[in-house]
Amino acid sequence: MNNNINVRPIHYACVSGGKDSLYMFYYILNNIEKYPLDMVVHYELEIDYPFIKNVIEKIKKICDKLSIKFISIKPRKSFNELYEKYGYPTRVARWCNGHYKMDCARQINEIIKSWGCRPLAYIGFCANEKKRFKYIIGDWINNDCCYPLAEENITEDKILEWAKQQPIFNNYYNFFNRCGCMGCPCATYKEFAYLFQYYPKEYKNIIDKIEETEKRFKFQYFKKPIGEMKKKFETKSLTISLF
Ligand code: SF4
DSSP: OBOOTTSOEEEEEEOOSSHHHHHHHHHHHHTTTTSOOSEEEEEOOTTSOHHHHHHHHHHHHHHHHHTOEEEEEOOSSOHHHHHHHHOSOOSSOOHIIIIIIHHHHHHHHHHHHHTTOEEEEEOOOOTTOGGGOOSOTTOOTTBSEEOHHHHTTOOHHHHHHHHHTOGGGTTHHHHOSOOOOTTOTTOOHHHHHHHHHHOHHHHHHHHHHHHHHHHHHTOOSSSSOHHHHHHHHHHSOTTSOOO
């Protein structure tokens, strides 16, 4: 969507803390004349994996060192507040996106507009993610977003190989290609197994919430009863395909 091009743009890198956004952040810093950077923005979610928090800490330190503005935005309603109201999000009732995560996007747009500027977000979509593009590659200057990785023809495979070598991701990309939130309703069973092995406290908290939601709304969250699922998550090896 084209913005009012007479209004000054604020170029900001949107960093989730996953592999693509970290790679994009480094890429932008090394190509600052092509991709001017006014600030870096992170949506701070309680359901981020702990390793994501470490990545964001690292990005923030670099921003501080280079005097780049860093903004962390929290949803106006906490995950727990929304959980109390709606129960744990399911595949069909994914309130975690619209009511929770995207509230951060609404806030950053409001902030930039209150400055009398227009937002231009750098987003870490790769060259092979054409289905997600909302502008024609090469034509981003007057748009409200830009995909630097796609602009540079950098593919997800290349970044994945790089991510596997980065200890900060805590092995996550040795098992998975992409990273959503912890306990995402769209997570695979293998992601629950990773959660159990690497972050048992967070795993227990999520499973407790799912069990509580099942009781409260009288339904079954997974295809099989939660007791059976827990056994699978907790006993299977991560290196073997679970299902
Ligand atoms: S990644 Fe999953 S948990 Fe996170 S906002 Fe999207 S649907 Fe919800």
